[in-house]
Amino acid sequence: MASSSSSSSEGEGRRAWVPLASRPEFAGVTPLPQDDGPSPVVAIAYRDDFRETMDYFRSLYSSRELSPRSLLLTSLAISVNPANYTVWHFRRQVLEALGADLTEELEFTEGVAKRNAKNYQLWHHRRWVAEKLGPDAASRELEFTRKIFCLDAKNYHAWSHRQWVLQALGGWEDELDYCAQLLKEDVFNHSAWNQRYFVITKSPSLGGLNAMRDSEVDYAIEAIHANPENESPWRYLRGLYNDENEAWLNDSRVHSACLHVLKAKRNFKFALSTLLDLLGLGFKPNQEIKDAITSLRTSDSGEAGSDSDLANSVCSILGREDPMRANYWTWRSSKLPQAAEV
Amino acid sequence: MGELAGDKHVKYILSVEKKKDSFESVVMEHLRLNGAYWGLTTLDLLGKLDTVDSDEVVSWILQCQHESGGFGGNIGHDPHLLYTLSAVQVLALFDKLDVLDINKVTDYIRALQNEDGSFSGDIWGEVDTRFSYCAICCLAILKRLDSINVEKAVRYIVSCKTLDGGFGCTPGAESHAGQIFCCVGALAITGSLHHIDKDLLGWWLCERQVKSGGLNGRPEKLADVCYSWWVLSSLIMIDRVHWIDKEKLIKFILDCQDTENGGISDRPDDAVDIFHTYFGVAGLSLLEYPGLKATDPAYALPVDVVNRIFFGRCST
Numbered sequence: 076m077a078s079s080s081s082s083s084s085e086g087e088g089r090r091a092w093v094p095l096a097s098r099p100e101f102a103g104v105t106p107l108p109q110d111d112g113p114s115p116v117v118a119i120a121y122r123d124d125f126r127e128t129m130d131y132f133r134s135l136y137s138s139r140e141l142s143p144r145s146l147l148l149t150s151l152a153i154s155v156n157p158a159n160y161t162v163w164h165f166r167r168q169v170l171e172a173l174g175a176d177l178t179e180e181l182e183f184t185e186g187v188a189k190r191n192a193k194n195y196q197l198w199h200h201r202r203w204v205a206e207k208l209g210p211d212a213a214s215r216e217l218e219f220t221r222k223i224f225c226l227d228a229k230n231y232h233a234w235s236h237r238q239w240v241l242q243a244l245g246g247w248e249d250e251l252d253y254c255a256q257l258l259k260e261d262v263f264n265h266s267a268w269n270q271r272y273f274v275i276t277k278s279p280s281l282g283g284l285n286a287m288r289d290s291e292v293d294y295a296i297e298a299i300h301a302n303p304e305n306e307s308p309w310r311y312l313r314g315l316y317n318d319e320n321e322a323w324l325n326d327s328r329v330h331s332a333c334l335h336v337l338k339a340k341r342n343f344k345f346a347l348s349t350l351l352d353l354l355g356l357g358f359k360p361n362q363e364i365k366d367a368i369t370s371l372r373t374s375d376s377g378e379a380g381s382d383s384d385l386a387n388s389v390c391s392i393l394g395r396e397d398p399m400r401a402n403y404w405t406w407r408s409s410k411l412p413q414a415a416e417v
Numbered sequence: 418m419g420e421l422a423g424d425k426h427v428k429y430i431l432s433v434e435k436k437k438d439s440f441e442s443v444v445m446e447h448l449r450l451n452g453a454y455w456g457l458t459t460l461d462l463l464g465k466l467d468t469v470d471s472d473e474v475v476s477w478i479l480q481c482q483h484e485s486g487g488f489g490g491n492i493g494h495d496p497h498l499l500y501t502l503s504a505v506q507v508l509a510l511f512d513k514l515d516v517l518d519i520n521k522v523t524d525y526i527r528a529l530q531n532e533d534g535s536f537s538g539d540i541w542g543e544v545d546t547r548f549s550y551c552a553i554c555c556l557a558i559l560k561r562l563d564s565i566n567v568e569k570a571v572r573y574i575v576s577c578k579t580l581d582g583g584f585g586c587t588p589g590a591e592s593h594a595g596q597i598f599c600c601v602g603a604l605a606i607t608g609s610l611h612h613i614d615k616d617l618l619g620w621w622l623c624e625r626q627v628k629s630g631g632l633n634g635r636p637e638k639l640a641d642v643c644y645s646w647w648v649l650s651s652l653i654m655i656d657r658v659h660w661i662d663k664e665k666l667i668k669f670i671l672d673c674q675d676t677e678n679g680g681i682s683d684r685p686d687d688a689v690d691i692f693h694t695y696f697g698v699a700g701l702s703l704l705e706y707p708g709l710k711a712t713d714p715a716y717a718l719p720v721d722v723v724n725r726i727f728f729g730r731c732s733t
Binding site for chain 1: 443444446447448489490491492493494495497541542543579580581585586587589590591592593616619620623624626630635636637638659660661662665
């Protein structure tokens with residue numbers, strides 16, 4: 076399950092390769108070729124810089140030389156193969172042995188991140204450095220992840236790092252605003268919605284989910300009205316009422332939002348599915364909602380009678396609208412509570 | 418609809434294994450053990466594991482093992498849970514688990530469990546639910562699950578549940594199909610699936626299927642063949658696989674093949690690699706595509722291999 080992707084380091088201002096064998100700082104190092112086991116490696120010079128760099132790395136690694144030239148070599152090795160985790164390990168050992176300036180190390184990782192923003196080793200290394208630097212590193216880490224999000228606002232590693240920074244080093248004050256900004260740029264960014272939930276539930280400066288619920292319901296519904304086909308705010312809205320079914324049933328803003336979407340007769344899948352959830356919990360829809368649902372049915376089989384007929388109607392409309400998940404919607408209808416006395 | 422070009426994929430896998438000087442091989446050098454697992458499991462699913470010299474592979478794997486008992490991604494690489502799992506899985510494929518000093522491997526893994534029940538990938542301390550899965554799957558295969566604190570491990574995984582019923586890499590992190598597979602798999606192996614809201618998670622998972630029939634890993638992202646494994650195996654483990662359109666998914670996977678040179682890519686017309694070849698074939702196996710061995714969704718190994726581990730040699 077490790078990522079199989081690693082970048083080659085072509086282009087981008089690579090100077091002509093000066094063989095390590097002719098560099099004075101590596102004098103005395105005997106390069107070690109890769110040992111892949113019984114079948115000998117065919118000695119084709121695929122890429123001189125790659126092969127030579129790794130041969131020199133193996134040599135210094137196996138002799139455990141924790142020196143400035145080892146540090147340089149790990150930089151070179153990382154640039155040719157940034158996913159090679161053993162190189163990163165060795166680099167950390169060298170940094171510790173040299174008592175190196177870790178602020179410079181942050182700059183080094185930023186350089187690597189430019190070409191390899193989805194590399195596991197890079198992010199773990201960055202975390203290791205930031206942890207050593209402590210709370211003073213917080214704002215720089217938040218700025219760093221912000222830059223990454225400018226290029227890819229859903230980078231999973233960056234989000235994981237940012238959450239760690241907030242919890243370990245602090246910096247919560249502007250986080251809700253940052254989420255709002257990202258959602259303004261792309262309201263479909265599920266990572267940003269997830270972060271918003273993270274902030275309202277965990278930020279020490281906001282008072283927790285109960286305190287934030289009311290305003291967040293309004294926020295989610297606003298996003299729903301703008302794009303009812305957007306999966307994220309619907310899930311967010313449901314998440315605001317996690318384990319609070321009664322409160323969810325009784326918040327009229329929720330079913331009003333569903334009704335609003337249904338009346339527009341477009342992109343109503345999540346509105347219907349939410350209504351289905353509510354019906355399953357005992358929600359009693361008013362006539363307006365019943366009519367809105369009825370008007371979405373293609374076949375006219377009379378008025379929607381009992382609530383269970385209504386719920387079945389919802390399921391069959393959903394099966395029609397979302398045929399890929401027809402089995403799911405059929406299963407939902409099989410799970411409906413039996414019709415109560417009408 | 419096209420067909421599975423099984424023979425071509427076998428040829429492709431064997432050629433990658435032989436061409437140690439190719440660019441793909443060279444940049445994958447540090448995770449060759451993962452590559453061995455992907456390639457060899459695919460061969461086994463296609464019924465062609467015997468085209469490989471098992472003694473050679475076993476001897477190489479043992480050279481990847483460290484003093485600590487853990488395995489590195491290749492000879493000369495540091496030990497890590499990711500490669501330790503692959504090592505044990507490949508040995509299981511060849512029915513050679515007996516070459517291991519089980520105590521050593523167990524000691525390596527249990528030492529990586531943290532106070533809160535989570536697992537670090539190695540001594541450098543990175544925590545991720547992927548590593549919970551690696552530890553639990555590995556120890557279960559070795560029948561040494563009792564050597565860790567399973568209750569704490571489960572509690573940690575459950576703490577990584579998200580607002581939409583899925584799981585992330587750490588508590589609070591976003592739902593991601595890959596992480597979901599790891600968490601559901603770990604919960605399945607430890608008999609803890611009751612912690613999952615199967616209906617809610619099942620719906621999130623089946624919503625990963627997009628128009629093309631392929632599966633993505635998160636809302637609004639592109640479909641990728643590897644999710645054919647992670648989403649699908651998760652759905653099977655929670656008994657909800659009938660919620661996706663299987664025919665459309667099969668067609669998507671088959672469209673990702675390179676039917677001339679073999680191999681499968683992340684999406685149609687992209688370059689192939691071993692990783693996606695495995696996930697494509699394993700996904701088809703889960704979908705009961707004809708001509709493939711059945712795959713265990715939790716252990717990610719052929720069912721007959723898992724049966725052999727837990728029930729001994731079968732007469733058929």
